[in-house]
Amino acid sequence: MTFTLTDLVDRAEIDDALHAYAQAQDQNAWHLFDGVFAPDAVIELRGLPIPPLGPAELRGFLQQYNRTRVSGQHLITNTLITVDGDTARSVSEVLHLTLQTTDQEGTLHRSHGGSLYADDWTRGADGWRIRHRVVTQKHLDERDIEVPADLLATISAGSCVDWFTADLHTIGASA
Template sequence: MYVTHDRALTAPAHDAAATVAELRDRAEITDALHRFGLGQDLKDKELFASAFAADAELDFRPAASKWGAEPPLMSGRDTIVTTILAMFTGRVDTTHQITNTRITVDGDTARLTALVEAQHLLIADPATHALLKNPYDVDLVRDGDRWVIRRLRIDNSWYTGEPTVIFG
């Protein structure tokens, strides 16, 4: 499920071109997750959408089950973007911090794991919040010279606050 290799790079140390190509891929892979987080935080539809493949899936069910919610699996970039931004825009401020990224690349597909801390505050009542610490399991595909998320599974390690108020 998670990337647990004992090193970051797989390109041979003596092959500079392969190393540079792998480092570029890793930067673009990480950037896809950063576009996901910042796109939500800024409520920037284009930036948020740029993180996803057209046939993407977002599975928030493992995280939501920790507080008894049962959201649907979201399928398709347009559905994901419309659903999440409609749920938050004008109602919830978010900040996402992404750490502990681990990546494995296999040709035109990649796998990323990360730990994401997501703070959600009600705009009308900032004292009402939910702070989530979520492990992410992400499958990505190459899209030209960048990478996009094909499947994102979000689990939850712990939370504070009131996620039922934030997420419904």
């Protein structure tokens, strides 16, 4: 398969948007989320009792979920992208691990799973945007886990940093 420079740029822009979506959730960097979906996009969360959502509804849903979240990671991998003019399709495997608070001190709820994102894209004046996403759950393991206080403090401290603007030389440095 031979790619032109335009093909490579298109793929890089789509890949950046996929990662911006994950970083928006994981780092509460919602300004990144705003550049991922077309305004009239439809997002389907297959297997959940939730009707199709628009971008603003999905953002609200995720922000509500994040209120009890201590830490989260979404790893997007094995992405295949096909581009046809101003439209594209990508299929990505997604692994996620989320830790949420519970009513019990020292206990967190761990959600660990895998999903598949199937995305239809459109290119507009503001770049590549998802116009339709279907999320399907591939596996899910949820359970409560005991977390030592020192580990919870470390996880919480790392999750509270705005890594996009932080001075990396001073984070965690002793006074």
